[in-house]
Each structure stands twice: as C-alpha cells, then as structure tokens.
Amino acid sequence: MTDDPYRGVLYVVVCAAPAASDAETLVRLARDAGWRVCVVTSPMGRRFVDTERLSALTGTPVRSDFRMPDEPNELPVADAVIVAPATFNTINKWANGIADTFVVGLLCELTGFGLPIVAAPLLKDALARHAAFAPNLEALRAMGVRVLFDPAASPGARMPPWEEILTELHTLLDG
Numbered sequence: 001m002t003d004d005p006y007r008g009v010l011y012v013v014v015c016a017a018p019a020a021s022d023a024e025t026l027v028r029l030a031r032d033a034g035w036r037v038c039v040v041t042s043p044m045g046r047r048f049v050d051t052e053r054l055s056a057l058t059g060t061p062v063r064s065d066f067r068m069p070d071e072p073n074e075l076p077v078a079d080a081v082i083v084a085p086a087t088f089n090t091i092n093k094w095a096n097g098i099a100d101t102f103v104v105g106l107l108c109e110l111t112g113f114g115l116p117i118v119a120a121p122l123l124k125d126a127l128a129r130h131a132a133f134a135p136n137l138e139a140l141r142a143m144g145v146r147v148l149f150d151p152a153a154s155p156g157a158r159m160p161p162w163e164e165i166l167t168e169l170h171t172l173l174d175g
Contacts, residue, residue, distance in 0.1 A: 007033065007034035007035050007079075008035060008036070008079030008080060009035070009036045009037075009038060009076045009077060009078050009079050009080075010030050010035040010036065010037050010038070010078070010079065010080050010081070010082065010169075011037075011038050011039075011040055011075075011078045011080075011081045011082070011106075011110070012026055012027055012030065012037055012038070012039050012040070012081075012082050012084070013039075013040045013041070013042075013081060013082065013083040013084075013086075013103055013106070013107065014039060014040070014041045014042070014045045014048070014049055014084070014085070015041070015042045015044070015045045015083070015085055015086055015087040015089075015090045015103070016042055016044035016045040016047065016048055016087055017045075017048075017085035017086075017087050017122040017123065017159075018048075018085075018122070019084070019085040019122050019159055020041075020045050020048035020049055020085055021048050021049065022162075023039065023048075023049055023054070023084075024049075024050070024053065024054060024057065025162050026082065026084065026162040026165065026166065027039065027054060027057055027058060028057070029162055029163060029166050030082075030166055031057075031058075033166060033170070035080075036058075036076070037057075037058045037060075038058060038060045038063075038075050038076065038078070039054045039055075039058060039060070039062045039063075040062070040063045040064065040075075040102070040103055040106060041062060041063075041064045041103065042064065042087070042089075042090060042101060042103045042104075043064055043065070043101060043103075045064070045087075045103075046062070046064045049062065060074060060075065060076075061074055063075060063102065064102060064103070065102050066102045066105070078110060078115060079115070079116075080115060080116045080117070080118075080169055080173065081107070081110055081115055081116070081117040081118070082117075082118050082119075082120070082165055082166070082169055083107065083117065083118070083119040083120065084118075084119070084120035084122070084159065084162075084165050085120060085121070085122035085159055086119045086120060086121045086122065087121070087122070087123060088121070088123040088124075088127040088128075088130070088133060090103065090104060090107070091119070091121055091133065091136055091137065091140065092132055092133065092136050094107045094108060094111075094136075094140065095135075095136035095137075095139040095140050095143075096136065096139075111140075111143050111144070111145060114144060116146075116169065116172050116173055117144070117145045117146065118145075118146045118148065118165060118168050118169045118172060119140060119145050119146070119147050119148065120147075120148045120149070120159045120160060120165050121137070121147070121148075121149045121158065121159065122158060122159040123155075123158075124155060125155045128151060128155070128158070134151070137149060146168060146169075146172050148160050148164075148165065148168060
C-alpha cells in the first residue's frame with residue numbers, strides 16, 4: 001500500500017457494457033471507502049462514461065490510450081484493480097496476453113505484478129456460452145484474478161452490484 005492517508009490507489013477499469021454508464025457509482029463508493037481512484041477505459045468503454053465528470057471526481061484524467069514516450073505518466077502506481085464491467089473481448093484478450101489496447105496491456109502487466117484484481121464480466125448469454133470464455137475465466141483465476149461470474153445467473157444478474165464488487169476486493173485484501 002502507499003504511504004498517503006488513503007487505503008491506496010485503485011484502478012477502476014471500465015469496458016463497453018451497459019453497466020459502464022453507472023461506473024461513477026463504483027468510483028464514489030471506492031472513494032468513500034478510502035481509495036484514491038483512477039479510471040481507465042477500453043476504447044469503446046470510453047463512449048459509455050462521462051470522462052470529464054470522472055476526471056473531476058477522481059482528480060486524474062481518464063485513460064484509454066497508450067501514451068507516447070515523451071508524455072508524462074499521469075497514473076499513480078496501483079495497489080488494487082477492479083475490472084467492471086469486463087467484456088467478452090477484454091476477458092479473452094487478457095487471458096491470452098493479447099495486449100493490443102492500453103486496457104488489456106495494462107491488465108496483463110498488473111496481473112504479472114501480482115496485484116489484487118477483481119473482475120466482474122458482463123456479457124450476452126450467447127457470448128457466455130462461447131467455447132473460449134469459460135477456459136479464459138479459469139486461466140485468469142489461475143493467474144490470481146478474483147473473477148465474479150455466475151454462469152447460472154440470468155444475463156442481467158451476472159455482474160454483482162457495485163457494492164458487492166468492492167466488498168469482494170476488500171475481502172481479497174483482508175483475507
């Protein structure tokens with residue numbers, strides 16, 4: 001953890017799924033729990049959020065693209081990560097190390113550092129049944145990622161509420 005008065009730095013990674021439009025709720029909950037929050041979005045996820053509002057709320061620009069070598073790194077070092085909503089595309093590329101976007105490259109790197117990561121996928125039922133998806137969830141779990149996904153739940157209930165996702169992170173950190 002960091003030496004500042006906060007619990008630490010939490011990266012909230014947001015992908016392109018309907019719940020992304022309410023990611024501000026997770027940011028507020030995490031801040032209330034003592035986290036310094038930085039938001040990172042997938043390229044399409046950026047379209048689902050109000051980047052100006054999230055930047056004002058967190059004090060850090062929302063990142064979705066690789067920075068150029070001469071640009072400053074505006075992200076402080078992370079202590080923990082929540083990926084929610086995590087899409088089919090992000091889960092599959094992350095599990096296979098296909099770092100063709102900033103988000104997936106960052107997730108691959110943070111997984112390699114062994115940071116506590118909670119991922120909450122949200123995707124269509126047909127995609128959840130795709131042959132690649134379940135093995136990739138297991139691959140992420142084998143890498144130490146806490147994946148919150150119940151294939152038996154109805155598609156609209158597969159991603160837990162924001163409060164449960166944050167509680168799961170705290171359980172992971174405390175246990």
